[in-house]
Amino acid sequence: MLGLLPLQAARRCRTLKRKAPAMLILLMSAAIAAQNPAVDDRAAILAAVEENLQRQILAPWFPAAVNRERGGFWEDYDERWRPTGDGRLRSIVYQSRLTWVASRVSLLQPAAADAYRKHALHGLDVLENRLWDREHGGFFWQVDARTGEPNGPLAGQKHAYGNAFGIYALSAVHEATQDPRALALARKAFAWLESHAHDGRNGGYWEALDREGRPLSYPSGGR
Template sequence: MVDSEGNGNPETERGLILNSRILWTFSSLYIKDRDERFLSVADRAYSYIEDNFIDTVYGGAVYTVDNTGNWINEIKSIYANSFLIYRLSEYVMATGNRSALEHAKNTFLRLEEHAHDTLYGGYGEIYNRDWSPVTDSSINEIGDAAKTMNTSLHIIEALTNLYRVWQSPVVKDRLQEMIILTLEKIINPETNRLYYFFDHDWKSITNIKSYGHDIECSWLMLEAAEVLGDIELIEKVEKASIAMAESTLEALNKNGSLTNESVDGVNSISLQWWVQAEAVVGFINAWELTKDDVWIDHALSAWKFTEENFVDKEYGEWFWEFGNDGQLNTTAPKISAWKCPYHNSRMSLEVLRRLSRYS
């Protein structure tokens, strides 16, 4: 953990999600700039994951370890393991590391063997270390949900990147399956927003609108379809992407920020850092698809609000959120299990990549 002033605490536990995101961030930065400082951090992150999280007996990776590398939570989270696949694949693209590719492939194969739903499609959520189903509801953070939008979205991320480094027919089939499931089951056809929690056969069981995930999905799903190269699928996803971006405008505030979520019809007034980052990318993506300059205006407004309010000019990095009291939280950790340089770094890289097409 790193506090709000940039001071690290080496005694805290370490999570697979955070360490995987660090691996992706610095691998991506190295791909762009070939700066050895970025490679050094990426190498260190990879070694730490390989030495401390990878389960060499049952495959996949555990959820958390203590500061000495002893396992604390041995569950196999599909959400976290999908992040691992995504980040390992990025590291492979940065370095060509063969062991990282094997870990990515093996983790996918464990998900395929134990978590893929051959009847209804998609993937389950949480398993014990040996991949047996979790029956203790107290460790299941998603309650009664058998499947979630969030895990499904990040599986799409993972398979997209994995297919870039390993053109397996099974990976291709699963990526296509997840895109079609998103179009047909996860997106609400009446509102063009994502359902959140599901039962086994993809019936929605909650009334949650997550505007950050909506705008994030609008560009990630298109990226996935483009990697597959299926023209008909790309055209379907392009239409859905525009509609999803348009649906988020109901949560766009006058100051340019995007509201986090709505639960049972009540909008939260919380504004989180990652939602603003995804809004910038999603709005630029919508502009690329429509060439309507209103989307550039939205992207610029979102960035202006973010740069003026979330970017910490004194200690660096970004603040976490404006809370439900409307006040900016300047004391929350800058780096923790769920806070890291991933969303904001990816936003920066995506904006540079996309706008370079028009320079």
């Protein structure tokens, strides 16, 4: 709502500028003040956000999410944050997200940098050695952590959405660790996405592709 106040004030300007310029100035000043709280308020908000990040997000997830037996990160938990199931499946979006988080935390929190860099490299390993298709390129949507073979309801499929997440995570890993594997794989994933998912005829990108990188649906008239 606050974000709309300047726009509303500008619209009112056309009808009120002759009748009540003082009212317009007051309205716009109030909108600006609402969007720029006092320094003390911002500091309090920042402190609350930081505490929530540490206690409610990072502390429950790391290192509990790290699956040291099968690689990658646990994806299912009960209400007490205990991993559930056999920890067998690895999905590109989830694994990329936790890898990205670990990378960013290592850059932004020096005191925790060493631990989170290890978590980031742990994520890199599953992206490179399990989710990446070494035969045809591209990231699978979901795989069996033990074998690296596609599994789940979208077995064998690759998605532009998932590959974009993979690139995003790999870029963060490289920034955080300077590991050349991360940059090399990010470049390969980008090249694969451009080669297979980009629709040169109609523009945009195909979302769902098969294992060999062929779109799973075509518009009238072909690709």
